[in-house]
Amino acid sequence: SQQGEEDPQALSIQEGENATMNCSYKTSINNLQWYRQNSGRGLVHLILIRSNEREKHSGRLRVTLDTSKKSSSLLITASRAADTASYFCALSGNTGKLIFGQGTTLQVKP
Amino acid sequence: GAVVSQHPSWVICKSGTSVKIECRSLDFQATTMFWYRQFPKQSLMLMATSNEGSKATYEQGVEKDKFLINHASLTLSTLTVTSAHPEDSSFYICSALRTSGNKEYFGPGTRLTVL
Numbered sequence: 001s002q003q004g005e006e007d008p009q010a011l012s013i014q015e016g017e018n019a020t021m022n023c024s025y026k027t028s029i030n031n032l033q034w035y036r037q038n039s040g041r042g043l044v045h046l047i048l049i050r051s052n053e054r055e056k057h058s059g060r061l062r063v064t065l066d067t068s069k070k071s072s073s074l075l076i077t078a079s080r081a082a083d084t085a086s087y088f089c090a091l092s093g094n095t096g097k098l099i100f101g102q103g104t105t106l107q108v109k110p
Numbered sequence: 111g112a113v114v115s116q117h118p119s120w121v122i123c124k125s126g127t128s129v130k131i132e133c134r135s136l137d138f139q140a141t142t143m144f145w146y147r148q149f150p151k152q153s154l155m156l157m158a159t160s161n162e163g164s165k166a167t168y169e170q171g172v173e174k175d176k177f178l179i180n181h182a183s184l185t186l187s188t189l190t191v192t193s194a195h196p197e198d199s200s201f202y203i204c205s206a207l208r209t210s211g212n213k214e215y216f217g218p219g220t221r222l223t224v225l
């Protein structure tokens with residue numbers, strides 16, 4: 001399967017702590033994207049990292065990409081209760097289609 | 111920014127009826143739109159790729175006669191779930207591929223409940 005595999009499936013932390021989610025994949029990619037989805041809502045695009053990039057930052061978000069290990073991680077620093085959501089990685093290869101990972105459900109307790 | 115809308119946002123229907131979901135790119139043209147399905151607590155699964163002026167391309171396991179896709183203009187794609195059954199109850203999300211920049215923008219989703 002080309003689908004990205006994410007771990008952990010679920011993560012529960014206290015407000016202020018950091019949250020790290022990982023995404024592993026099997027195919028070659030052009031880029032990898034991270035999305036957030038609040039319960040029952042649409043997707044919010046967080047970050048896109050290209051295959052020739054190793055790290056990107058956006059506010060409290062830090063994404064790394066290791067193409068040799070075919071893995072990516074999303075780090076949310078100083079988490080807030082509002083960060084509670086599901087987070088998905090999505091792989092983009094030569095087909096132009098996005099293949100989504102299984103997602104990590106993050107709960108940030110106030 | 112680029113905005114994609116879906117209508118309706120939620121729909122409840124009886125088993126055996128057909129339901130049409132619209133996906134519109136509001137401020138850009140999209141030659142290609144995608145339709146995804148998401149069951150509760152699961153990830154998004156691509157159903158089909160909708161190309162303006164041509165037939166949609168369906169992913170393996172998706173019945174093209176059950177999920178009719180029409181991409182009649184550069185800003186509108188529709189998904190019709192024909193003869194819906196309870197197992198079709200799901201969250202349907204569309205996205206539109208902006209030709210300039212080659213970036214995919216997602217709609218807010220449509221919650222379908224089939225009784």
